[in-house]
Amino acid sequence: xxxxxxxxxxxxxxxxxxxxxxxxxxxxxxxxxxxxxxxxxxxxxxxxxxxxxxxxxxxxxxxxxxxxxxxxxxxxxxxxxxxxxxxxxxxxxxxxxxxxxxxxxxxxxxxxxxxxxxxxxxxxxxxxxxxxxxxxxxxxxxxxxxxxxxxxxxxxxxxxxxxxxxxxxxxxxxxxxxxxxxxxxxxxxxxxxxxxxxxxxxxxxxxxxxxxxxxxxxxxxxxxxxxxxxxxxxxxxxxxxxxxxxxxxxxxxxxxxxxxxxxxxxxxxxxxxxxxxxxxxxxxxxxxxxxxxxxxxxxxxxxxxxxxxxxxxxxxxxxxxxxxxxxxxxxxxxxxxxxxxxxxxxxxxxxxxxxxxxxxxxxxxxxxxxxxxxxxxxxxxxxxxxxxxxxxxxxxxxxxxxxxxxxxxxxxxxxxxxxxxxxxxxxxxxxxxxxxxxxxxxxxxxxxxxxxxxxxxxxxxxxxxxxxxxxxxxxxxxxxxxxxxxx
Numbered sequence: 089x090x091x092x093x094x095x096x097x098x099x100x101x102x103x104x105x106x107x108x109x110x111x112x113x114x115x116x117x118x119x120x121x122x123x124x125x126x127x128x129x130x131x132x133x134x135x136x137x138x139x140x141x142x143x144x145x146x147x148x149x150x151x152x153x154x155x156x157x158x159x160x161x162x163x164x165x166x167x168x169x170x171x172x173x174x175x176x177x178x179x180x181x182x183x184x185x186x187x188x189x190x191x192x193x194x195x196x197x198x199x200x201x202x203x204x205x206x207x208x209x210x211x212x213x214x215x216x217x218x219x220x221x222x223x224x225x226x227x228x229x230x231x232x233x234x235x236x237x238x239x240x241x242x243x244x245x246x247x248x249x250x251x252x253x254x255x256x257x258x259x260x261x262x263x264x265x266x267x268x269x270x271x272x273x274x275x276x277x278x279x280x281x282x283x284x285x286x287x288x289x290x291x292x293x294x295x296x297x298x299x300x301x302x303x304x305x306x307x308x309x310x311x312x313x314x315x316x317x318x319x320x321x322x323x324x325x326x327x328x329x330x331x332x333x334x335x336x337x338x339x340x341x342x343x344x345x346x347x348x349x350x351x352x353x354x355x356x357x358x359x360x361x362x363x364x365x366x367x368x369x370x371x372x373x374x375x376x377x378x379x380x381x382x383x384x385x386x387x388x389x390x391x392x393x394x395x396x397x398x399x400x401x402x403x404x405x406x407x408x409x410x411x412x413x414x415x416x417x418x419x420x421x422x423x424x425x426x427x428x429x430x431x432x433x434x435x436x437x438x439x440x441x442x443x444x445x446x447x448x449x450x451x452x453x454x455x456x457x458x459x460x461x462x463x464x465x466x467x468x469x470x471x472x473x474x475x476x477x478x479x480x481x482x483x484x485x486x487x488x489x490x491x492x493x494x495x496x497x498x499x500x501x502x503x504x505x506x507x508x509x510x511x512x513x514x515x516x517x518x519x520x521x522x523x524x525x526x527x528x529x530x531x532x533x534x535x536x537x538x539x540x541x542x543x544x545x546x547x548x549x550x551x552x553x554x555x556x557x558x559x560x561x562x563x564x565x566x567x568x569x570x571x572x573x574x575x
Contacts, residue, residue, distance in 0.1 A: 110147055122136045153177065173199060174321070228270075236256065239252050239268070241265055244508035245482070296352030299331050335347065360552050379501060379529075390409040410423070461487070481501045506525055524555070524560070
């Protein structure tokens, strides 16, 4: 058989099937009937029938969640967040299990409101088959589809940890909780003051973008404004911003990046001083990094300890209070507070350091204390350096309210709604949404530092910030805080 003869045969090859969109593939299999040829056994015929049923069920489910336009040969790394989320849900929600408990953690992440309806329908189908679904969710559409609501609160971090409501969705609207206030329409995410876009507004222009499913689009982004790129899941938002615009700008500023997706040209980048792409990737793999050091507040706190009476008497400098270097840290764990035990075939184990009991420092360093009084409290608190790392951001903001350098760096963390994290919490333990907000707080803190270091007005080019779904995993109240921080 030559290749030409094989290609001339009727029907479709496996490669042809892989290149068909899933909805057309479903139609193709719906027309096919498994036929017994007579010479194979009944068992083989039944196995063939089972295979056909399995294929058609799975294809039907992929179409039900709205990704019938994808082809099977598409690489998974080129899919958008919403498409990946729906494929993951297909494996969970497309089963024919009964009397099973499904626990879903924010299934609506990265989905357009049109697609959320499809997901809730799939969940209801599972429920009607006799299963139980427990869903952690912030999206109102999924909340309203639930038979029962459990609201945790009343606030984040140390202000939370209680069940503040347990009842029907209808009753939650009138309940006296933060979630109830937003669902009942008594509170709203404020839109704030909007800056008009005029003909004189400087613009960034991207022409001829045609990566993945983009059809030779040209787009203008007005600068010094809050610009939102939206559309249904899989419509090309990520291709436009992540695959073309961000790499093209990073290359313009001479930074290492992947090859930008296909586009004709980029105009107006000269108006910008820098570009920052804030995505949901983890900030760093090192457990030594924590929120207080990330925003630059730790240097100021160390200096406060260094000027205390006992530190001066002993001749301690700010470097003595570092947990990353110097001889003030615990020699056993090197200032991390725990020992890393590598297990050969299991995941690594972290054990609390037996010498410093997780406090990171030598005993003589912990003898140095500072007195700080929170606003509204009667007694001042004596804190050593380990106590400060155990404070949450909101507690630290109250105690250090009069220390200008500290509060200037901590305030952005409060502004983006992360006031519940501890100052010494290792950065790798933060969720994707928290990492993204901490990155934003880092940039805000840098801007505040630059703004107050020089009182003189400098003509400076602005920075373009690119965010990838910054409201992922956020409650209505956190979205309101984030919107204020973005402005």
